[in-house]
Amino acid sequence: MTGEPLLKVQAVETYYGNIRALSGVDVDVHKGEIVSLIGANGAGKSTLMMTICGSPQARTGQVIFDGEDITRLPTHLIARKRIAQSPEGRRIFPRMTVYENLQMGAGLDNLKYFNEDVEKIFTLFPRLKERQSQRGGTLSGGEQQMLSIGRALMARPKLLLLDEPSLGLAPLIVKGIFEAIKKLNKEEGLTVFLVEQNAFAALKLSDRGYVMVNGKVTMSGTGKELLINPEVRAAYLEGGRH
Amino acid sequence: MAIASENNVQPDVMAKAIKEAVFAGVVAFCMFLLFVGIETYQDINNQLVWRTRWGLLAVFVAVAVVGRFVTVAFIKPHLDKRKLAKAKTGVLDISEEKSFFHKHFLKIALVFLLCYPFLAMMIFGRQGSLKYVDNFGIQILIYVMLAWGLNIVVGLAGLLDLGYVAFYAVGAYSYALLSSYFGFSFWLLLPMAGILAALWGVILGFPVLRLRGDYLAIVTLAFGEIIRLVLINWTDVTRGTFGISGIAKASFFGIWSFDVGAANNFNKAWGLPSSSVYYKMFLFYIILALCMLTAYVTIRLRRMPIGRAWEALREDEIACRSLGINTVATKLTAFATGAMFGGFAGSFFAARQGFVSPESFVFLESAVILAIVVLGGMGSLTGIAIAAVVMVGGTELLREMEFLKHVFGPDFTPELYRMLLFGLAMIIVMLFKPRGFVGTREPTAFLKERKAVSGSFTKEGHG
Numbered sequence: 001m002t003g004e005p006l007l008k009v010q011a012v013e014t015y016y017g018n019i020r021a022l023s024g025v026d027v028d029v030h031k032g033e034i035v036s037l038i039g040a041n042g043a044g045k046s047t048l049m050m051t052i053c054g055s056p057q058a059r060t061g062q063v064i065f066d067g068e069d070i071t072r073l074p075t076h077l078i079a080r081k082r083i084a085q086s087p088e089g090r091r092i093f094p095r096m097t098v099y100e101n102l103q104m105g106a107g108l109d110n111l112k113y114f115n116e117d118v119e120k121i122f123t124l125f126p127r128l129k130e131r132q133s134q135r136g137g138t139l140s141g142g143e144q145q146m147l148s149i150g151r152a153l154m155a156r157p158k159l160l161l162l163d164e165p166s167l168g169l170a171p172l173i174v175k176g177i178f179e180a181i182k183k184l185n186k187e188e189g190l191t192v193f194l195v196e197q198n199a200f201a202a203l204k205l206s207d208r209g210y211v212m213v214n215g216k217v218t219m220s221g222t223g224k225e226l227l228i229n230p231e232v233r234a235a236y237l238e239g240g241r242h
Numbered sequence: 243m244a245i246a247s248e249n250n251v252q253p254d255v256m257a258k259a260i261k262e263a264v265f266a267g268v269v270a271f272c273m274f275l276l277f278v279g280i281e282t283y284q285d286i287n288n289q290l291v292w293r294t295r296w297g298l299l300a301v302f303v304a305v306a307v308v309g310r311f312v313t314v315a316f317i318k319p320h321l322d323k324r325k326l327a328k329a330k331t332g333v334l335d336i337s338e339e340k341s342f343f344h345k346h347f348l349k350i351a352l353v354f355l356l357c358y359p360f361l362a363m364m365i366f367g368r369q370g371s372l373k374y375v376d377n378f379g380i381q382i383l384i385y386v387m388l389a390w391g392l393n394i395v396v397g398l399a400g401l402l403d404l405g406y407v408a409f410y411a412v413g414a415y416s417y418a419l420l421s422s423y424f425g426f427s428f429w430l431l432l433p434m435a436g437i438l439a440a441l442w443g444v445i446l447g448f449p450v451l452r453l454r455g456d457y458l459a460i461v462t463l464a465f466g467e468i469i470r471l472v473l474i475n476w477t478d479v480t481r482g483t484f485g486i487s488g489i490a491k492a493s494f495f496g497i498w499s500f501d502v503g504a505a506n507n508f509n510k511a512w513g514l515p516s517s518s519v520y521y522k523m524f525l526f527y528i529i530l531a532l533c534m535l536t537a538y539v540t541i542r543l544r545r546m547p548i549g550r551a552w553e554a555l556r557e558d559e560i561a562c563r564s565l566g567i568n569t570v571a572t573k574l575t576a577f578a579t580g581a582m583f584g585g586f587a588g589s590f591f592a593a594r595q596g597f598v599s600p601e602s603f604v605f606l607e608s609a610v611i612l613a614i615v616v617l618g619g620m621g622s623l624t625g626i627a628i629a630a631v632v633m634v635g636g637t638e639l640l641r642e643m644e645f646l647k648h649v650f651g652p653d654f655t656p657e658l659y660r661m662l663l664f665g666l667a668m669i670i671v672m673l674f675k676p677r678g679f680v681g682t683r684e685p686t687a688f689l690k691e692r693k694a695v696s697g698s699f700t701k702e703g704h705g
Binding site: 053055074075076077079080084085087091092093094095096097099100103104105107108110133151155 | 547550551553554556557558560561562563564565566567568569683685686
């Protein structure tokens with residue numbers, strides 16, 4: 001990978017009060033890549049994701065997106081730079097219908113491309129089309145995850161952040177969702193930054209990966225490299241791959 | 243099977259009902275013995291003495307016994323049977339075919355409201371209709387408008403506001419002060435009062451932006467009290483607790499006046515007998531128009547980005563921010579828009595009463611308005627209007643219940659039991675319809691056709 005990365009996280013430190021959650025994290029995501037960040041519970045993966053979105057903001061260090069420093073921008077302005085997020089726990093709007101949830105995602109362009117984009121989402125996730133007039137809260141977990149990703153895609157993002165898309169879902173559904181992500185990446189060149197506990201599936205999908213331990217990036221490499229790395233295997237793969 | 247065993251069950255139910263009724267009677271007796279059965283009063287010598295009221299106590303106990311008996315013996319088996327029948331068919335109550343009345347409810351209601359003052363005049367005569375146009379019509383519509391205004395803040399944006407009456411007060415005092423000091427007319431001051439109230443909405447909004455839920459409720463409660471205390475204590479301007487009287491009436495768009503002495507008096511110009519009922523009818527149509535404006539704006543806003551942002555904000559603030567919605571601006575516009583309608587209602591109130599004092603803007607008013615919004619089903623305009631009719635109209639009806647004096651004795655003033663009944667009504671509604679009269683949220687966008695959307699399980703289905 002050459003040239004300026006699309007997203008550059010540089011020596012970022014984030015605190016919750018006096019507790020340091022991230023200590024000097026460097027992560028690069030290049031255009032057209034799928035990059036995953038793996039690590040155990042409480043390693044700071046989600047904190048990094050939230051720091052990129054500016055809530056909480058990094059105390060030191062820089063987050064640079066598309067050549068622009070976004071470290072101190074409020075969350076909604078970061079989102080308007082076309083960084084879309086499917087947050088941890090999905091956070092869809094439970095009382096709104098699937099269709100309305102997707103509309104909310106297209107708010108940045110004031111629904112200008114809504115009709116063509118919504119068709120794309122429905123082709124990608126046909127389940128959502130069946131459920132379009134159902135309320136978000138009545139969907140199953142997997143459908144909610146699809147909706148959350150779909151809503152993020154409606155913003156026509158340059159960078160898609162996915163926080164634990166496999167959380168609490170059956171393996172078959174996870175597979176389907178990961179295939180959809182791969183397809184988006186291949187066909188539309190979508191850049192994806194993925195946080196996952198499911199290290200095996202994430203690394204298999206990714207071009208590159210980072211391993212995070214206690215708020216620090218301890219290892220990085222291509223997905224294949226990490227998959228065969230003995231330390232990674234011992235810590236994240238052997239135990240969880242039955 | 244259920245039908246076959248019904249006959250065997252019947253005596254059991256009766257025995258159980260009697261048992262429970264006796265138990266309820268004993269509990270009621272113990273509870274009310276000291277509160278109702280015994281009364282203290284001062285006699286001529288200023289001594290505090292007590293006497294008993296066994297008759298009234300008996301009424302209380304009898305109500306408890308009969309109520310419990312009827313509930314257990316008849317109402318509960320009936321409800322169970324209905325539930326069972328519903329479970330058997332396995333179909334939810336979303337029938338596509340609605341009755342004519344159901345389908346055209348809004349149109350019928352609007353036509354009725356438009357004819358209402360004339361109907362009242364035809365049935366009860368000119369002076370007799372005053373009560374129905376003013377006490378029932380205008381009074382209820384004021385609350386409908388207030389509740390619809392608060393609905394924007396509470397129902398749509400999900401910001402619990404316990405001090406809404408402050409904006410009502412701002413609107414009322416804006417009209418009262420500006421009209422009596424500067425002589426501005428109603429039609430100029432109506433929008434001005436709205437703008438001023440919206441300004442105060444923003445002023446309240448700024449410090450509470452970071453708050454949500456309970457914390458927000460406390461601060462808005464305090465805000466309402468601050469406004470009231472300022473009105474009481476700033477005697478130079480507001481005349482304190484005396485209030486401002488002799489506020490100018492609204493005119494017929496400046497063409498005709500409703501002042502009795504004026505040359506362009508409306509009644510004289512149209513050759514009508516002098517009576518205040520025409521002014522009341524005029525006011526009725528003004529508040530009706532204001533209500534329609536509120537409803538129209540609310541419905542339009544819900545389909546616009548800002549309205550959708552309000553609803554999304556109610557659902558999930560963090561998700562909103564990650565979708566690029568400026569939550570600060572969204573909250574402030576919700577406060578301002580809600581406050582503006584409160585201000586309109588306030589200035590109308592001042593013009594209608596001709597008198598304002600801080601007493602009209604106590605916390606209880608905020609609570610009543612909020613109760614109407616909650617009972618109606620947050621976010622539903624129809625439900626809220628129904629709740630306002632029931633709550634405010636019910637209160638007014640209590641004043642009419644002369645016959646209750648024959649039951650409870652000549653000292654009985656039914657209005658005093660207003661709050662008790664209010665509370666009772668709320669408990670009953672919340673027991674049977676926990677989401678209010680109209681609890682389902684109507685979606686604002688559809689792909690091709692409207693489909694029945696089940697609403698009862700939304701919160702439970704998080705995955």
